[in-house]
Amino acid sequence: MSLDKRxxxxxxxxxxxxxxxxxxxxxxxxxxxxxxxxxxxxIRNEMSDLEEMGFLIQPHASAGxxxxxxxxxxxxxxxxxxxxxxxxVNLHQLRGIIEEKANEMDSVFKNSVRILSQFTKxxxxxxxxxxxxxxxxxxxxxxxxxxxxxxxLVLNSDIVKQVMINLSNTIPLEQMDxxxxxxxxxxxxxxxxxxxxxxxxxxxxLYYIRESSGDSLFELLPYLMEQIGKFExxxxxxxxxxxxxxxxxxxDVVKAREFISxxxxxxxxxxxxxxxxxxxxxxxxxxxxxxxxxRDCSLITATYKINGKLIGKIxxxxxxxxxxxxxxxxVKSMSEAMNEIISQNFNDDKEE
Amino acid sequence: MSLDKRxxxxxxxxxxxxxxxxxxxxxxxxxxxxxxxxxxxxIRNEMSDLEEMGFLIQPHASAGxxxxxxxxxxxxxxxxxxxxxxxxVNLHQLRGIIEEKANEMDSVFKNSVRILSQFTKxxxxxxxxxxxxxxxxxxxxxxxxxxxxxxxLVLNSDIVKQVMINLSNTIPLEQMDxxxxxxxxxxxxxxxxxxxxxxxxxxxxLYYIRESSGDSLFELLPYLMEQIGKFExxxxxxxxxxxxxxxxxxxDVVKAREFISxxxxxxxxxxxxxxxxxxxxxxxxxxxxxxxxxRDCSLITATYKINGKLIGKIxxxxxxxxxxxxxxxxVKSMSEAMNEIISQNFNDDKEE
DNA sequence: TGTTAGCACTCGCGCTGATTGAGTGCTAAA
DNA sequence: TTTAGCACTCAATCAGCGCGAGTGCTAACA
Numbered sequence: 001m002s003l004d005k006r007x008x009x010x011x012x013x014x015x016x017x018x019x020x021x022x023x024x025x026x027x028x029x030x031x032x033x034x035x036x037x038x039x040x041x042x043i044r045n046e047m048s049d050l051e052e053m054g055f056l057i058q059p060h061a062s063a064g065x066x067x068x069x070x071x072x073x074x075x076x077x078x079x080x081x082x083x084x085x086x087x088x089v090n091l092h093q094l095r096g097i098i099e100e101k102a103n104e105m106d107s108v109f110k111n112s113v114r115i116l117s118q119f120t121k122x123x124x125x126x127x128x129x130x131x132x133x134x135x136x137x138x139x140x141x142x143x144x145x146x147x148x149x150x151x152x153l154v155l156n157s158d159i160v161k162q163v164m165i166n167l168s169n170t171i172p173l174e175q176m177d178x179x180x181x182x183x184x185x186x187x188x189x190x191x192x193x194x195x196x197x198x199x200x201x202x203x204x205x206l207y208y209i210r211e212s213s214g215d216s217l218f219e220l221l222p223y224l225m226e227q228i229g230k231f232e233x234x235x236x237x238x239x240x241x242x243x244x245x246x247x248x249x250x251x252d253v254v255k256a257r258e259f260i261s262x263x264x265x266x267x268x269x270x271x272x273x274x275x276x277x278x279x280x281x282x283x284x285x286x287x288x289x290x291x292x293x294x295r296d297c298s299l300i301t302a303t304y305k306i307n308g309k310l311i312g313k314i315x316x317x318x319x320x321x322x323x324x325x326x327x328x329x330x331v332k333s334m335s336e337a338m339n340e341i342i343s344q345n346f347n348d349d350k351e352e
Numbered sequence: 353m354s355l356d357k358r359x360x361x362x363x364x365x366x367x368x369x370x371x372x373x374x375x376x377x378x379x380x381x382x383x384x385x386x387x388x389x390x391x392x393x394x395i396r397n398e399m400s401d402l403e404e405m406g407f408l409i410q411p412h413a414s415a416g417x418x419x420x421x422x423x424x425x426x427x428x429x430x431x432x433x434x435x436x437x438x439x440x441v442n443l444h445q446l447r448g449i450i451e452e453k454a455n456e457m458d459s460v461f462k463n464s465v466r467i468l469s470q471f472t473k474x475x476x477x478x479x480x481x482x483x484x485x486x487x488x489x490x491x492x493x494x495x496x497x498x499x500x501x502x503x504x505l506v507l508n509s510d511i512v513k514q515v516m517i518n519l520s521n522t523i524p525l526e527q528m529d530x531x532x533x534x535x536x537x538x539x540x541x542x543x544x545x546x547x548x549x550x551x552x553x554x555x556x557x558l559y560y561i562r563e564s565s566g567d568s569l570f571e572l573l574p575y576l577m578e579q580i581g582k583f584e585x586x587x588x589x590x591x592x593x594x595x596x597x598x599x600x601x602x603x604d605v606v607k608a609r610e611f612i613s614x615x616x617x618x619x620x621x622x623x624x625x626x627x628x629x630x631x632x633x634x635x636x637x638x639x640x641x642x643x644x645x646x647r648d649c650s651l652i653t654a655t656y657k658i659n660g661k662l663i664g665k666i667x668x669x670x671x672x673x674x675x676x677x678x679x680x681x682x683v684k685s686m687s688e689a690m691n692e693i694i695s696q697n698f699n700d701d702k703e704e
Numbered sequence: 705t706g707t708t709a710g711c712a713c714t715c716g717c718g719c720t721g722a723t724t725g726a727g728t729g730c731t732a733a734a
Numbered sequence: 735t736t737t738a739g740c741a742c743t744c745a746a747t748c749a750g751c752g753c754g755a756g757t758g759c760t761a762a763c764a
Contacts, residue, residue, distance in 0.1 A: 026756050041708050044757065062715040062756050104516050140494045144506050150456075152504060152514075154496050162504075162512060164456050177529055242594065242616065245609045253605055257597045264594065378727050393737050396728065414727050414744040 001049055009036060010046050011055055015067045015075050019321050022248045024064035069286035069320060072298065076283055076324050094337045105159045108341060109237045112314070112334060117240025119330045122318035123263055127273050128235040129311040132193030134159055139183040146170045151224060155192065157306070157342060163227040196225055234270045238263065249296065249319050262293040263317065273313050276301045281332060286320040298322050302335035306343055314338065353401055361388060362398050363407055367419045367427050371673050374600045376416035421638035421672060424650065428635055428676050446689045457511045460693060461589045464666070464686060469592025471682045474670035475615055479625050480587040481663040484545030486511055491535040498522045503576060507544065509658070509694060515579040548577055586622045590615065601648065601671050614645040615669065625665050628653045633684060638672040650674050654687035658695055666690065 003011075013034040017025045027040040027047060036043070047065055050056045055074065056065040067075070098111045109126050116124035134155035142150040147170060153161040171179065186202050187195070195202075199221070241263055250256040262268055268291070275290055276282050276299065285298045294317065301315035314335055316327050355363075365386040366377045379392040379399060388395070399417055402408045407426065408417040419427075450463045461478050468476035486507035494502040499522060503515045523531065538554050539547070547554075551573070593615055602608040614620055620643070627642055628634050628651065637650045646669065653667035666687055668679050 024756090028756080039708050040756095041710095041758095042706085045707090048758075058757085060715060062713090062754090064756065104514065138495065140492065140504075142490065142492045142494075142504050142506060142512075144490070144510060144512070148510065150504070150506065150512055152492075152494050152502070154494060154502065158496060158500065158516070160494075160496070160502055160514060160516075162456065162514075164510070164512075242609075242612050245605055245612065251605050253597055253603050253608065256605065256608075257594070260594050260597065376727090380727080391737055392727095393729095393739095394735085397736090400729075410728085412744060414725090414742085416727065 001053060003053070006036070006038075007046055007050060009034075010043060011050055011067075011071060012075065012078075014047075014050075014056065014065060015071055018067055019323055022321055024059055024066050026064035029064070067321075069288065072285045072320055072324070073288075076285065076328075079324055079328065091333060091337055091340075094333055095341060098337060098341060105157060105342075108338075112338060113237040113239040116314065116316060116330065116334055117243060120316050120318070120323075120327045121240070121243055121246070122316050122322070122327065123241050123243055124239050125263075125269060125273070125313075125315045125317070126237045127270070127313045127315075128237065129157065129159075130193075130234060131155075131159070131161070131231045132191065133311075134192050136184075136187045136190050136192065136195075139180060139187055141171075141176050141180045141183075143171075143173060143176055149176070151227075153192075161231070163224060165223050165227070192228055192231070195228055199225060234266075236266050236269050236273075238269070244319075247319055249321070258293060259297075262291070268293075272299070273301065273315065276313065276315070278303055278310055280335070281328065283324075283328070296320060298324075300324075300327050300331050302331045304335050304338040304342060311342070312338075353405060355405070358388070358390075359398055359402060361386075362395055363402055363419075363423060364427065364430075366399075366402075366408065366417060367423055370419055371675055374673055376411055376418050378416035381416070419673075421640065424637045424672055424676070425640075428637065428680075431676055431680065443685060443689055443692075446685055447693060450689060450693060457509060457694075460690075464690060465589040465591040468666065468668060468682065468686055469595060472668050472670070472675075472679045473592070473595055473598070474668050474674070474679065475593050475595055476591050477615075477621060477625070477665075477667045477669070478589045479622075479665045479667075480589065481509065481511075482545075482586060483507075483511070483513070483583045484543065485663075486544050488536075488539045488542050488544065488547075491532060491539055493523075493528050493532045493535075495523075495525060495528055501528070503579075505544075509663075513583070515576060517575050517579070544580055544583070547580055551577060586618075588618050588621050588625070590621070596671075599671055601673070610645060611649075614643070620645075624651070625653065625667065628665065628667070630655055630662055632687070633680065635676075635680070648672060650676075652676075652679050652683050654683045656687050656690040656694060663694070664690075 010030060013030050013036070014025045017029065017033065027043040030036070030043050031038065031040045047056060050071075051058065051065065055068055055071040057068055058065050094115070097115055098108055105128075109128055113124050113126045116126075134157070136153060137156055138152075138154035140152045140154070142152060144150050144164070147167045149165050149167065149171065151163040151165055153163065155161065190198060202221070241260055244250045244259055245256055250259065272291060272294075276284070280302060282301045283298065287295055289295060289297065289299060296319060297317050298320050299315060299317050300322075301313050303310050303313050305311060314331060316331055318327065362382060365382050365388070369377045369381065369385065379395040382388070382395050383390065383392045399408060402423075403410065403417065407420055407423040409420055410417050446467070449467055450460055457480075461480055465476050465478045468478075486509070488505060489508055490504075490506040492504045492506070494504060496502050496516070499519050501517050501519065501523065503517055505513045505515065507513065542550060554573070593612055596602045596611055597608055602611065624643060624646075628636070632654060634653045635650065639647055641647060641649065641651060648671060649669050650672050651667060651669050652674075653665050655662050655665050657663060666683060668683055670679065
């Protein structure tokens with residue numbers, strides 16, 4: 001038995017109908033709604049074949065049929081070829097929305113993940129670049145009170161991090177800038193994650209400005225290291241988690257709660273995204289997911305890169321009965337938009 | 353008919369039982385669980401009286417009884433006297449948790465609202481001080497790329513805001529600090545919200561440094577104004593929204609969705625918190641809430657202040673059948689902790 | 705040989721009616 | 735005033751039943 005053209009047509013019709021209505025599809029429905037020019041009886045025979053081949057199942061004897069994960073996989077693989085070329089979202093428009101009100105990376109991520117969930121109506125995520133991989137470009141001390149300074153770290157890709165530091169001694173205002181530039185000079189180009197290992201060298205090199213800055217510099221450094229150590233290893237933005245309450249498959253509060261608990265836990269999410277592939281676009285359907293909690297879900301992930309180097313991922317989680325067409329093209333467009341936005345910022349760096 | 357001692361005892365027993373189980377309470381239950389030394393029949397008579405007085409209702413003839421909003425109001429007003437003095441949460445411990453990992457106000461708010469929701473198991477909020485009321489203490493430009501500068505605004509209460517600014521011209525590095533200190537000098541003490549009105553004066557006053565900084569300063573100022581204008585009027589932190597899925601009264605997905613939609617909308621929340629009183633602690637129960645969406649909920653709010661001036665609110669929303677005792681004391685402790693933390697930061701300002 | 709009409713069969717869903725049990729209100733006695 | 739006793743009420747549960755959507759099989763037809 002093979003997947004001839006008519007079987008494919010019928011299978012697609014069933015999937016499409018099920019995606020729309022979340023209800024088991026019968027032969028009569030297919031015959032009426034989709035013009036295939038054959039009677040329900042014929043379709044029944046074909047559906048029986050499709051079930052035997054593992055593409056469909058019957059929830060119970062007198063019900064219509066539902067696509068299996070295998071069916072979705074086939075559907076997606078087929079869809080794939082067509083989506084590759086086109087994308088139904090205007091990239092420039094998308095960029096506009098993302099960059100609106102966003103004057104730093106943090107806002108870009110927040111905006112992006114929000115758009116993603118609003119477009120797809122599913123739960124969306126963005127894994128931000130690992131901070132510890134970021135390279136220090138500048139360090140600037142900003143006095144806040146006499147015993148508090150704000151240490152502003154300018155990293156590559158326009159990422160800015162502040163660390164509030166409490167001092168036991170006062171740093172004279174006029175030395176602030178001098179210390180800032182010394183720190184910048186010595187720290188420039190180091191990865192945030194590497195700082196601890198080069199700590200000793202830096203302290204030694206900075207020794208010569210000790211006299212002018214008193215002991216405060218030596219108080220500053222360990223504190224800075226410590227604060228950097230506290231930076232999250234990963235940073236995940238999520239949005240639209242409660243969208244699942246709109247889906248009929250999560251009409252049951254217990255099921256919804258299970259899902260929400262899972263996706264609200266940043267640790268499990270982080271693991272999940274570690275597992276996903278590093279292709280431009282990855283799709284895992286139902287049981288293909290490693291996590292039991294997601295056995296009824298599909299996960300569409302994409303990566304974004306700088307100069308070919310993967311720095312983060314975006315993703316959408318929805319029911320296996322998902323509008324793959326729309327989600328795939330949205331995720332694709334979004335990753336492209338992020339590539340552009342981030343690369344552009346990064347290119348600024350290179351021009352220096 | 354008056355609320356004699358026994359009636360009060362029975363009423364409290366009923367409320368207490370209903371808070372625990374969310375199930376209508378019968379006379380036998382009360383007689384067995386709570387040692388009152390009277391038979392169910394007697395309790396029935398008393399319950400009948402309490403119903404007549406408006407403290408109880410019967411969902412249907414053959415069911416037990418449920419406390420009304422009036423009963424909760426009585427319960428809370430009574431509870432009030434006892435809670436006033438004691439608080440079951442260790443304030444120092446609380447401060448420790450809040451300040452852990454928090455090196456700026458933003459983290460303090462995030463931590464606090466999280467703790468609040470984890471302690472109470474209900475949806476919690478914090479309304480942050482209105483940024484536009486904040487006073488500028490320092491302005492520092494931090495170069496990011498040649499055509500991008502980060503403008504760091506240090507405000508009172510240790511609040512720090514950054515604004516990324518894209519320039520069309522380059523500002524020479526060596527002028528950065530000069531411009532920073534000029535800006536600080538002129539802007540110091542102004543409210544963020546007032547800047548627009550003193551804009552012209554400032555520009556005039558800054559005119560004399562025009563020559564050294566070229567036109568870039570004049571490009572900077574309008575941009576800065578614009579960015580400040582974009583600051584949210586209010587900033588609300590929320591946590592534990594999905595906690596309501598654990599409550600039996602929100603077993604219905606439609607009801608849960610309604611609630612979630614309401615509290616996820618920052619605008620409606622902002623309005624809600626505008627309505628609430630400005631006492632140290634306010635409680636509004638069920639129908640006392642102005643919003644229909646919250647007619648089955650109670651809202652416990654507290655304020656936090658600096659030198660007696662209200663700067664923000666915290667709150668917990670839960671079902672009218674709420675563990676008032678726990679929530680009230682938690683909210684109370686939290687507002688006290690925030691008062692301490694924030695005032696301490698603010699006192700630093702005053703010492704200058 | 706593929707298609708289709710016809711028909712028996714299956715089974716979830718929703719309706720009905722009976723049963724159960726938790727709880728009340730009333731009354732009469734202690 | 736309290737309480738035991740009893741009749742009464744009504745939501746919840748469950749079995750029984752018919753409906754209808756949908757299938758699978760068979761036989762006839764093109």
